[in-house]
Amino acid sequence: MKKKLSIIMALMLCISIFAGCSSTSSSKDNSLDNVKKEGVLKVGLSDDYPPMEFRDKDNKIAGFDIDVANEVAKKMGVKLKIVTNAYDGIFLALNSKKFDVVQSTVSITEDRKKKMLFSEPYINGGCAIFLKSGDNSIKSGDDLKGKVVGCQAGTTSQDALSKLSGLKDVKKYEATTDAFLDLQNGRIAAVVADPMVGDYYMVKNPGKFKKVEKYLGKEPIGAAFRKNDKALKDAYQKAYDELKKDGTITRISNKWFGYDVTKGDN
Structure with a gap:
């Protein structure tokens, strides 16, 4: 009887150990290994938010985030593959593994941090109000009452x-470019967008737009990863930090903004 009991206990111990090993194996973070094995970092973005990510006159994807992502991928020793996706479904696409990371001017919020991992902030963005030049009726968010205001769908x-x-009314656009076009043509009273994005439209269209001094809110911007992909997030961050230290990020920022947008508030 004792012998049988010892055998049963030994079997139970083996099963327990095997189950533990199996659980550990299944929960292992292979995110970085998978990217290295494939030799490609797939970055998801919505290509309609100049100067961060957009289609240039030759219909090629360009912008600040694309240049940064390309340098990060090179630093990690892999190639970059851009995968476009509508912004209002981009996080669902990330979790369904359509791409490895979202680098598409993603605001880091407490709610999003519960569902995803984020890199350290690389830009301070937020919700700035943009108007047609000459419109002095709106000084803050309170003055938007009774107005039709535009923004990109799915954003903060x-x-x-x-x-x-x-x-x-709040008019939601798939592309911020369409929102600014409607603002220019008087179809809406204001556009709410990240300050550096609206600043780009102001530079590209001198005298047509203005920015309200008071923001609806300021938010840090970072790259978003699946909740369990810590190894990939850490490798991305390491590569970015090295590029920041050697001046690459500053050069990219100067190219698109004329100053280092990654330093301090905008």
């Missing part, structure tokens, strides 16, 4: 506008 700008009362 949309979230910020949803918290304002008294708006006539």
Whole structure:
């Protein structure tokens, strides 16, 4: 009887050990190994947010985030593959493994941090209000009451506008370029977007737009990873930090903005 009991206990111990090993194996973070094995870092973005990510006159994907992602991939020893996706579905696409990371001017919020991992912030963005030049009727978010305001769908700008009362309507666009076009043509009263993005439109269209001094909110921007992909996130961060230290990021920023947008507030 004792012998049988010892055998049973030994079998149970083996099963327990095997189950533990199996659990450990299944929960192992292979995110970086998979990227290295494939030799490609797949970056998801919405190609409609100049100067961060957009299609240039030759229909090629260009922008600050693309240049940064390309340098990060090279530093990691892999090639970059850009995968485009509508912004309002980009995080679902990340979790379905359509790409490895989202680098598409993603604001880091407490709610998003519960669902994803983020790199350290590389730009301070937020929700700035842009108007047609000459419009002096709007000084802050309170003055948007009774107005039709535009923003890109699925962004924190949309979230910020949803918290304002008294708006006539919030018009949600797939592309911020369309929002600014409607603002220019008087179809909407204002556009809410990241400050450096709106600044780009102001530079590209001298005298047509202006920025309200008071923001609806300021937010850090970072690259987003799946919740369990810590190894990949850490490798990305290491590569970015090295590029920041050697001046590469500053050179990219100067190319697109004329100054280092990665330093301090915008």
